[in-house]
Amino acid sequence: MPKLLLITASAATIKRVRRSRFLNFQQITMPYLASRVPPGWEVIHVDEEAEEIDWNAEVDMVGVTFHTPSAYHAYDIAARFRSRGVCVVLGGPHVTLVPEEASKYADVIFVGEAEGLWEEFLKSFEAGTYLKEYQLTTPPSLENVPAARKELFHRHDYSSGVLFATRGCSNECDFCTVSVMYCHSLRKRPIAEVAAEYASFKGKVIIFWDDNIAGDLAYAKELFDAIAPYRKWWSSQASIQAGRDDAFLEAAARSGCKQLFLGLESISQESMKGVNKHFNRVESYYEIIERIHSYGIAVQAGMVFGFDADTPQVFKDTIDFLEEAGVQNATFNILTPFPGTALFRRLEAEGRILTRDWTKYNSRANVVYQPRQMDTTELLAGFRYANERFYSLPSIARRLLRSPVQLWWTLPLNLAYSYGWHRGGPRISGPSS
Ligand code: B12
Ligand code: SF4
Missing domain, CATH: 3.40.50.280 (Cobalamin-binding domain)
Structure with missing residues (x-):
């Protein structure tokens, strides 16, 4: 054999x-x-x-x-x-x-x-x-896809439930590899097939590894209705459209959604415009976060630093905003022009790619391009400041008191991150190191 x-x-x-x-x-x-x-x-x-x-x-x-x-x-x-x-x-x-x-x-x-x-x-x-x-010459259909083999998962505990319902994204943000990888097309699995796989997990906690679970709001609502009877808890990634639609949020919450990883990316409208993500309307962020919280769903904000409109002021302003909005968790990334993306091509044409050492394309410990309004060390220091301040005890208290959503797990998680960061986050080095 x-x-x-x-x-x-x-x-x-x-x-x-x-x-x-x-x-x-x-x-x-x-x-x-x-x-x-x-x-x-x-x-x-x-x-x-x-x-x-x-x-x-x-x-x-x-x-x-x-x-x-x-x-x-x-x-x-x-x-x-x-x-x-x-x-x-x-x-x-x-x-x-x-x-x-x-x-x-x-x-x-x-x-x-x-x-x-x-x-x-x-x-x-x-x-x-x-x-x-x-x-393949055309993107494949996602009908009748077999369930992933659970005996090959490395985790056999409560969190071993992972699956996908959709693939790809029809948006075309300049820094994102998803639309390039999946030919700019959003495809969906038949709802009954997704629900059957969802139900097959013994554990209670499920992650949908979708790029954007809100890519098709009507499909998503139907999916949530189908998985609600299994009474599990789930989370996924979503673009900001998720927070504009009460019916989506209501159905998500009823089906057990405990957290959405929300692609906010930046608090600067100019930055969003500069990377073809103009559908993120910065002035609506508060209202969107509040609406998501009102359904008992925690928000994990996906934030990126280093866009062309970012100055050294962006780090403080971003954390002030996240604290004021009472965001439970955040993932901070340093802007990274992955090869094959529109962002990489533009920065290359502008002579701003500093290294092609792919180990440095990690979005956390290295800056691989020349930022427009700060130098690479300022960007690295600002990234570190953002993590340290967001996961400091005063910030945790401010954010979680402002929106005590899902406190029973968001508080321990924040404390664990805080411990992790303050025991030593990623080692910081410049692009040439
Ligand atoms: C789940 C996930 C993770 C998980 C699990 C990682 C993993 N290896 O599966 C975690 C959280 C660990 C993770 C980490 C990271 N991730 Co990630 N992740 C994803 C996510 C959301 C889904 C991937 C997935 O499971 N898709 C479902 C499966 C079925 O699809 P697939 O992987 O594309 O596989 C299909 C084909 O690609 C192909 N295929 C894939 N591999 C192979 C191999 C062989 C041999 C064959 C034949 C076929 C084949 O066949 C599959 C069926 O068609 C994607 C977004 C996306 N859609 O890809 C980002 C994504 C892949 N991640 C990304 C990034 C940037 C990261 C991090 C660098 C983030 C960070 N700074 O920490 C790290 C790097 C981790 C590492 N070890 O190197 C980028 C990749 C960019 C790039 N150029 O590599 C993506 C595309 C997100 C984005 N929007 O840009 N990630
Ligand atoms: S909305 Fe999200 S997944 Fe879609 S292209 Fe933009 S960054 Fe990528």
Whole structure:
């Protein structure tokens, strides 16, 4: 029986800046691809955010998925297995964005989505013939997709429920790789199929790994009605449209939504305009956050620093805003022009890309481009200030007293983040270090 080792690669550097021991998320890509492997294969999965690779594993093929900051590490993995004559297949975001680079390190690459082609490739591998590159010509349908193989999840506890209902996003924000990766198209799984997979999890806490669960509001409401009877708790990512629609929020809350990760990105309208995200109306942020809170749903704000309109004042103003709005959690990122995006092309044309060392494209510990209105050290220092202040005890008290939504878990989570940050956040270094 041929043996396939699937690896979710994560470089030591990115594990450190993400502190993934603490943020131990279950991933779905490989357990999902495993469910599409034809019968007759034995499949193993190693998620490097939590597990170690057995370099001596006797396998016939290795498949690796990875993000840009883990690219060199993934190429090292490929080299080690290829030196033993094992066929190595690379796929995922970075391969899709820079296929010509990735193909130098692999026997086979998958560009973009793999439904159908992956099965075809595995069958031809068994027959002894296969191509160097696979790419679908049209985005695949998400009907009848098999459920991810739960026995390949690394977590077997309460939080092991992860699935996706939709894929892609029809918006085209300049800094985002999602619309590029999925051909600017939003696709949806049939609601009954999603509800059945949702119901199949034993655990109570579920994450929808969708790019934007509010991408189609009518679909989302129907989905929430279908999953409500299972009485689980869930969270997902959503664009700001989610907070404009009472019926969406009502249905979400009734179905067990406890938190939305909201792509606010910036409190500067000019910044939003500059990256083609003008649908984020900054003047409506308070009202939107308040409305989400009024349904008992916590808000995790996704914030990005370093847009062209950002000055060193942006860090203080952003935290003042988040405190005043009573936001429960926030993820701060340093603007990162991922290759293949409109942002990368623009900054490259302007001569502002400082390094192509992909390990530095981690959005947390390095600045890889020349910001317009500050220098790279100011941006790094401001990023650190934002994290430290947001997760300081006075800020936690201010925010959670202002909006005591889901306090039973938002308070311990904030305290844990606070402990993490004040024991030493990501090491800060410039682009040349
Ligand atoms: C879940 C998720 C995570 C999880 C789990 C990560 C994981 N490895 O699965 C966590 C929270 C850990 C995470 C972390 C990060 N993430 Co993330 N994440 C996502 C998210 C929301 C969903 C991914 C997913 O599960 N999709 C569902 C599956 C089924 O789809 P898929 O992965 O695309 O797989 C399909 C194809 O791509 C293909 N495929 C993929 N891999 C392979 C491999 C082989 C061999 C084959 C044949 C096919 C194949 O087949 C699948 C079926 O078609 C995406 C957004 C997105 N939609 O991709 C961002 C996304 C992938 N993440 C992103 C980023 C930036 C990060 C971080 C750098 C953030 C940070 N600063 O910490 C880190 C990096 C982590 C690392 N170790 O390197 C970017 C990637 C940018 C890039 N150029 O790499 C994305 C696109 C978000 C964005 N809007 O820009 N992430
Ligand atoms: S709305 Fe979100 S997922 Fe969609 S393109 Fe913009 S940043 Fe990406």
